[in-house]
Amino acid sequence: MLEVLHSLLFSTLDAAPALVFAALGAMLSERAGVVSVGVEGMMRTGAFCAAVAALAMPTPLAVLVGMAAGAAIAAVHGFLSIRWRSDQVVSSMALNLVAMAGGTFLLESLFGPNGTPAITQLSRWNVPGLSHVPLLGALSGHAAPTYLALTLPFLFHLLLSRTPLGLRLRAVGDKPHAVATLGLSVAALRWGAVLGGGLMAGLGGAVLSTAVLDRFEQHTPAGLGFMALAAMVFGRWTPLGAFAAALFFAFGNALRIGLASSAPWLLDLVPQGFLLALPYLLTLLVLALQGQRGHAPAALGTPYEQESR
């Protein structure tokens, strides 16, 4: 029993970082008032570029390339939605489509349909002294992103709730006109948030191809971007909430895989489809019970216009 729990926790911590980073990125962008339905596309771009870069350079550097690629895609979104006040949903979805089709095209024309060649995975760290402690031992033996994913949400929380910059970011998503009245640039703040969101989503994607897998595949990230979006909404647009929701989704996933391999008898009682659906059904149930009114930033999705008052 303890072993099952241990392996469940371990695979949760292995799978969670991609979701955590992407959810934090989406949150950053949306708290500043810019819709971030495009995380899936940013993740895909980040995953692809990191995998390709890792063929030529050390993997940790390649992760940075993946982050930059995510930010580059986000910059297109920023250009259209901040500079040109486009419909943010349209431009996000467009980037998803382009990343989807473009990624397939580039992958197959450069490497063939089976994905990129294998790359060196990010190395795993053993936390000294923890490896043999029951349960807590699950914390040991992960790649660096896992440890980053366990700390970053708290840093984001401090940034948003305790610093002037965080206050401004939140304000620009709720009442951009008030921010402008203070003589601050709405556009600059939103640009920062969108690019930061792109970096994080790119990181989330890069983690998939460099730590979870050892290559970029046709279906990466297979809807994880949308899951990250759901985690952000589930977490009520807060760093710690998004973190908890991402962990929950990752745990649900680990539960499904873990139970199938460690307790096959269970599959005779409960159809696997139910186990697969369980995390999503639970999410719906929790949301239905708690309700979810009025947590989205007030100015989310509305382009800022100086004259619009």
Add this chain to the structure above:
Amino acid sequence: MGERARQALPSVLSVLLALAVCWLAIALTRDADTATRAYLQMLWGGVGNWPAFLDGGSANTVLRPLGEAAMKAALLTLTGLSVAVAFKVGLFNIGAQGQMIWGALAAALVGAHVSLPAVLHVPLALLAAAAAGAVWSSIAGVLKLKRGVHEVISTIMLNWVAVSLVDNWLVIGPLRAVAEGASSITGTAEILPTAQLPRLLGDGSRLNLGFPLALAAALGVWVWLARTRSGYETRAVGLTPEAARAAGIPTLWRAGGAMALAGAMAGLAGAVLVLGTEGRYPGSLGAPYGFDGIAIALIGNSHPLGTALAAAFFGILRAGGTRMQLLGVHKSFPELIQGFALLFVAGRMVWLALLERRQKRALAQARPQVEVPRA
């Protein structure tokens, strides 16, 4: 230029620009000649190879491609309508895929396990599919309206639940077809002949009743939105919920109704797939038609007829796209064109600004003497 043309112009220009960009991409990676020939192949594959036909080729050189294009267009129209209708009331329906899954399953079950004459069987299967889709989307609708659950998250969750329950359980478990002979079948039992949507162009083409059905649906939604009281109220709720509520419009009912209609449209898409071409619920739906519907609706400016037009166009590209592979050009180009088109639709403000700048310059050149220096 009329107001309608002005509304549609950005989409048309965007699609053209996307075509140009992708032509350039092929020309750069291969050469200009290949790019042009690939586009021709795509055209012949989408609307029929008329030169070959007029040269004495068989009718199938035209009918087959047209049928494939119309088949794809029907599915894209219906899922596009699903997203568009929800947009009209201000909801973002990411869940067309899940609604389509249940619609397809309902159609497959009614098609296989109910025996009726065709006149009744087909409508019953369609109705069941629409109802199944509507029920599934209404879960998100009720959660939104009663509990304030964001529809983006609930429809995403419901997609995953649908895939998990149907593709990973029902279809491979209790509802799996009993294998006949040695062949192992994936998917549910085959539908009865009476439930098949009739083929319209004979056996050489897969064009079936689904296409006119989708067009009728688009027309119906348009008439409803533009010409009926409840349609008008629905649009009002989407534009300004507060004003609509103040005007005495039952906002909850209108939003819920629109969401249910969205699900019904996606459910119908599933039925057209099953009753028209697949003949059963296959192992999985194949292409993410529900997600494509989002792009189609956005390119069609959420207008029912615009959505149908966009779907027809991309149906042609999709059907023809497979032909490009004959020239060694990658099959994902139609999707890439779709993505770029949407990107350029998003950039419509850039267009408008450029146009405006040109207009101003033209004005300034036309009458320079009008400008009075200010004191």
